[in-house]
């Protein structure tokens with residue numbers, strides 16, 4: 001399934017609001033809790049070890065890895081669901097988690113059917129695709145209230161099948177593909193051997209191939225969602241006032257919309273961070289006026305990439321302004337696969353964006369986990385977007401000089417407003433001056 005369908009689902013369930021409300025701030029956390037396992041970032045209410053997670057379901061384990069250069073893996077409480085590193089996403093702040101499973105069932109003599117249950121209790125399966133290998137059985141989905149009498153797929157095998165051959169096409173010959181496209185609380189499969197067959201007699205049936213005595217379920221991809229589910233709704237959680245999850249100031253509560261059980265928290269508009277920890281929601285502190293790395297590359301083909309934008313870690317003023325130079329020869333500069341940058345204008349705080357796939361007007365925003373959306377659309381095919389340095393008023397920004405973006409002398413601070421409200425502040429050279437108001441070295445100079 002394409003990422004767009006996923007995007008669609010996300011919108012259907014109103015998660016976009018969440019994405020806006022839940023952007024993270026890496027500094028908000030629970031004391032003394034590990035925030036990383038390999039390439040996976042984690043924040044409360046998820047965590048490793050006692051005191052670091054809010055409810056047993058949100059307890060994670062970090063598997064030290066099998067030596068070599070393999071990074072350690074992060075597993076959910078069931079021990080078989082692996083949390084995949086997803087660039088920029090922090091488990092606990094993002095409600096959507098990319099996961100993987102790989103599970104093997106060993107067949108035994110005299111047993112004609114087997115079950116597999118993937119049940120993560122507080123989680124909801126959003127969608128997934130699985131390869132199931134093995135020989136001569138039908139696969140049924142067990143769903144409450146449904147008959148389940150029609151096999152989802154069937155595996156049949158010629159005697160000389162090998163696992164490599166089976167996996168090559170995964171077309172029903174020793175391997176079949178299952179797709180779960182609907183939102184379900186759990187996922188249960190039943191495998192029924194053909195002809196009331198029974199297995200486990202390796203020598204007689206296996207013919208050297210494990211396909212005859214094992215069933216292996218491996219995901220190609222899968223996504224899950226989580227909710228706080230110890231109370232059914234926000235109002236119940238606030239009423240009872242025990243262990244209410246939205247503990248930060250400037251946070252609020254959402255009811256879960258999928259199965260009507262549970263709730264989740266978000267920072268109020270204008271605040272970013274972790275609503276699940278005390279003082280977790282803060283005003284935007286994501287802008288760094290100083291380029292942290294030296295010798296940053298400042299162009300992609302013939303497009304110049306001035307500060308506050310950048311191509312490498314430490315070269316942009318904030319995460320949201322880090323761009324990808326996909327192909328310098330072709331001047332292919334991107335925010336992400338769907339958004340190509342045509343130009344950057346620091347004098348007027350504009351950026352030209354070409355959309356490579358279709359978006360609705362209300363999807364034009366650029367969502368980077370942990371960041372507010374600071375872009376505001378203006379045009380059509382090549383969209384000229386105004387951007388703001390941070391979601392702060394000029395007054396607020398000026399109060400904290402260490403994060404103030406308008407570092408050039410002869411520059412001033414201006415507000416950026418969209419039709420939906422205030423976005424943040426930008427910088428501009430004073431009249432009669434030209435240059436980059438966001439830098440000292442290439443700053444605003446007199447034009448006369």
Ligand SMILES: *[C@@H]1O[C@H](CO)[C@@H](O)[C@H](O)[C@H]1NC(C)=O
Pocket residue numbers: 031032
């Ligand atoms: C965190 O660890 C430090 C040093 O190990 C300890 O002094 C402190 O009490 C711990 N804080 C909490 C909240 O456990």
Ligand SMILES: *[C@@H]1O[C@H](CO)[C@@H](O)[C@H](O)[C@H]1NC(C)=O
Pocket residue numbers: 038039071085
């Ligand atoms: C983990 O992150 C490091 C550095 O960011 C990167 O080089 C490596 O390829 C990543 N590994 C995986 C498995 O994503």
Ligand SMILES: *[C@@H]1O[C@H](CO)[C@@H](O)[C@H](O)[C@H]1NC(C)=O
Pocket residue numbers: 102103104216217218
């Ligand atoms: C299932 O098969 C895959 C692919 O061959 C393999 O990597 C994985 O280890 C198997 N899973 C288990 C639990 O054995």
Ligand SMILES: *[C@@H]1O[C@H](CO)[C@@H](O)[C@H](O)[C@H]1NC(C)=O
Pocket residue numbers: 113114115142190
């Ligand atoms: C499989 O699950 C069904 C109900 O979902 C149950 O009746 C059956 O006993 C289970 N079979 C095994 C082998 O666990």
Ligand SMILES: *[C@@H]1O[C@H](CO)[C@@H](O)[C@H](O)[C@H]1NC(C)=O
Pocket residue numbers: 117119120121186
């Ligand atoms: C899934 O797990 C939860 C909690 O452990 C349990 O209440 C529920 O009945 C399980 N669902 C199935 C279908 O086994």
Ligand SMILES: *[C@@H]1O[C@H](CO)[C@@H](O)[C@H](O)[C@H]1NC(C)=O
Pocket residue numbers: 147149
């Ligand atoms: C399930 O469906 C089959 C075929 O449509 C039917 O014969 C059977 O009676 C149904 N069973 C139940 C319990 O509804």
Ligand SMILES: *[C@@H]1O[C@H](CO)[C@@H](O)[C@H](O)[C@H]1NC(C)=O
Pocket residue numbers: 158160161
């Ligand atoms: C398996 O057997 C079939 C016919 O029995 C034959 O056509 C095929 O080439 C064999 N495949 C392999 C990989 O030996």
Ligand SMILES: *[C@@H]1O[C@H](CO)[C@@H](O)[C@H](O)[C@H]1NC(C)=O
Pocket residue numbers: 165166167168169170171172173
């Ligand atoms: C399915 O894949 C197998 C090998 O994995 C191949 O031999 C067979 O021709 C394929 N069948 C179809 C209908 O494509």
Ligand SMILES: *[C@@H]1O[C@H](CO)[C@@H](O)[C@H](O)[C@H]1NC(C)=O
Pocket residue numbers: 131167168169170171218219220
């Ligand atoms: C599933 O099967 C397809 C071939 O149809 C293959 O490309 C893919 O790598 C397989 N995935 C896993 C996890 O084995």
Ligand SMILES: *[C@@H]1O[C@H](CO)[C@@H](O)[C@H](O)[C@H]1NC(C)=O
Pocket residue numbers: 112196
């Ligand atoms: C399947 O085989 C078992 C054991 O051989 C037998 O007890 C059972 O009645 C058979 N079931 C069917 C539906 O034939």
Ligand SMILES: *[C@@H]1O[C@H](CO)[C@@H](O)[C@H](O)[C@H]1NC(C)=O
Pocket residue numbers: 269270271372373374391392393421422423424
């Ligand atoms: C920026 O902050 C203001 C409050 O100063 C808030 O009203 C607005 O919604 C915020 N914008 C974003 C994108 O968070």
Ligand SMILES: *[C@@H]1O[C@H](CO)[C@@H](O)[C@H](O)[C@H]1NC(C)=O
Pocket residue numbers: 327328329330
């Ligand atoms: C980069 O773009 C050029 C010109 O369009 C093309 O010839 C080249 O193959 C591209 N390189 C890569 C790595 O895609």
